[in-house]
Amino acid sequence: MEEGKTITVPLKLIADAVEQADENWNQYLDIEKMEVISLPGEDSICGIEEEDQEMYDLIEEGWRVRYFGLPSKFDIHEYSIMERFIWSLPEGRIQDALESAIRGRGAFRRFKDSIIHYGIEKDWYEYLEEAHKKIAREWCEIHHFEYTE
Secondary structure, eight states: OOTTOOOEEEHHHHHHHHHHOOTTEEEEEETTTTEEEEEEOTTOTTOOOHHHHHHHHHHHHTBTTTEEEOOOHHHHOHHHHHHHHHHHSOTTHHHHHHHHHTSSTTHHHHHHHHHHHTTOHHHHHHHHHHHHHHHHHHHHHHTTOEEEO
16 A cells, blocks of 8 residues: 555445355455455365456465455354343343353354344344444554445
């Protein structure tokens, strides 16, 4: 990135990438084309094909100049987002039920079943969308990018 040059990123582009993050794929922002590049990770069942390796080589050459790594599934911590959503609810039966739902194996499935059961699915997805936007804003700030909402 040229010294003193301001890069403005569409926040929706980053937030959508955050939403799509997957443990088997790596995502990068190409600031010249202003697009997200998704490539299979080393542990992906797809494996890394020659074309993907060429792209990885380009990314390495242009690292933090043209290409920037986007938050991974591990950076996002959806479990913590679920906890914060639960704590944002009024104290009572629904909050207690959701707190129980996210304990142990199968927490994500039980959480989804519970939000449907209690009719707060729309509230959850609005909360999650805002959490993704917040992660996207923080990512832009870390990399000194301006963003448009």
